[in-house]
Amino acid sequence: MFDWIQNLADWTVYDVLELDKGAHLSEALNFFIYDTIKILLLLFVIIFIMGIVNSYFPIDKVKNYLSRNKLYGLEYLMASLFGVVTPFCSCSSVPLFIGFVRGGIPLGVTFAFLITSPLVNEVAIGLFIGLFGLKTTLIYVASGILLGTISGFILQKFKLDKYLTPWVKEILANAQKEQDAFIADKKSLKDRLPVIWDEVKTILKGVIPYVVVGIAIGGLMHGYIPEGFFEKYMAKDNIFAVPIATILAVPMYSNASGILPVAQVLVAKGIPLGTAIAFMMGVVGLSLPEAMLLKKVMSLKLIAIFFSVVTLCIIISGYLFNILL
Template sequence: MFEWIQSFADWLIFSTIQLSPDSQLGTALNFFVYDTIKILILLFIIVFLMGIVNAYFPVDRLRSFLHRKKLYGLEYFISALFGAVTPFCSCSSVPLFIGFVQGGIPLGVTFAFLITSPLVNEIAIAMFIGLFGVKTTLIYAGSGILLGTFGGWLLGKFNLEPLLSDWAKKIIENSNQSNTEYHEEENPSFRDRLPGISREAWGIVSGVLVYIIIGIGIGAAMHGYVPENFFATYLGGGGWWTVPAAVILAVPMYANAAAIVPVIEVFVTKGIPLGTALAFMMATVGLSLPEGTLLKKVMTFKLIAIFFGIVTLFIILSGYLFNMLL
């Protein structure tokens, strides 16, 4: 399929529009057409498959299950895994995080979801498979889930509930932490679910379409016009300081996976080590100033600083690990 897409891109840009393969514009447009078609196809397929999973594992059931059961630490992994199958950016994860707090789920478990949700989702996985291959995708997804699991567990051990905002504390105090069983409603058949799952998948794809186009457009411009050694000069070379520098520079930025993955691909082609580039991506999609603003509704500044600081440290460590494994 990828060869067909590349042939189409070559035909459109080099034969129909008649741009030279050696020109900067021709190279950039060819990259743009190929990556846009490939990523949209992969994205729809994987979002559709994840829609099937989500249809049989809804948020309310997860909340009820975590509330009723004593899982001896496994709840952090379950929450992180749920975060991995939800298609949210860092800001979109915050309302669901607030819902977890409101539902009485332990704070550490909610942090496990908040950390993992923007890092690992079907959008990132679909794009990673097409751009970096299965091995890199598995390492990235696995490390993101482990980061969320361990990060949530560690934050839970700090007993940070007193650092929640007054609004969040009031909600927790007023909530009746009942152990009401989850009541199964009559479930439609799998066949009846498919049209809704398809519409939801297309809704997600169309919702991030503009970000995909912008991200690939930036990547295409960098691919065609940025000098070969530009990024290697500042973040390449494998120096110990390049990973923390990449993460610290990325934290103030904001982008979702659809916008940043094509840029990361170009980073790698320009000479930046893959681990350093992935650390930059994780910091960009997992932490952002808009997310911090939204979290102010449920957290004090001190708790936000602790959350950002620990996740930043973990991402830096992940970058070093990626550079050793990839």
């Protein structure tokens, strides 16, 4: 789907700039160009589609339904399952996060999606089967879904909406006002498009600087941190290997399909599978570039709470993997 972007990045770096393949700078720049174009395109498409949906979306009805009806956690499970079928990395999931919140979906349910989406998708599942077998893949998929579901449930209990940034709160307020105007006037889609387009431009202007900075950090880490850098901290006889692996993964940045081969190398070198998977989950779900993007929509306190809960769940999953496999 995004092969043309990769070809453009390769052409720019290796043909136009004539940088050497495999060099730190070329790897970092290639990563930056590819992810910047991909994520900005995703931002535009997703925000525009969500703008159309939200113009018709019964925000108050959704809020009232989810607040008055006990779904016994199924809403978190459904959000996690939706995350499985959306092949986005952690940074690409942020635009959908904004759309979910803007659409009146509870924050905990939105977090369930944000956590699961980068961890588990059809590409990662296919690679996982090829690298580790069907049994391990099934356990991994189940743990990824449970991780999102349980984390979303826990985060919802903290009632964290007050820690969203003023920028997001303003978007939420405007979304309800715009919808009320659409409903009152019974406007057609053609009449709604100018307002939707203005909203798209407002959101893009607000998040693009954070996207570029976040991807730049990810590119530097991708190009300059060697793959074997952390292996000595994940030895089999280290009881703290799982939390250390999870925490050390945070400075790195990749999607699930990109980090899976690294996890396979770690396992081949004697590192327990649960420790390697905890490292992989940390890279995919707890990256610094993601934190940079989230800074636009969450306060630092909310980011810290979000990362802490997800880190704890990943560590527990890593230990369980080491026990079960």
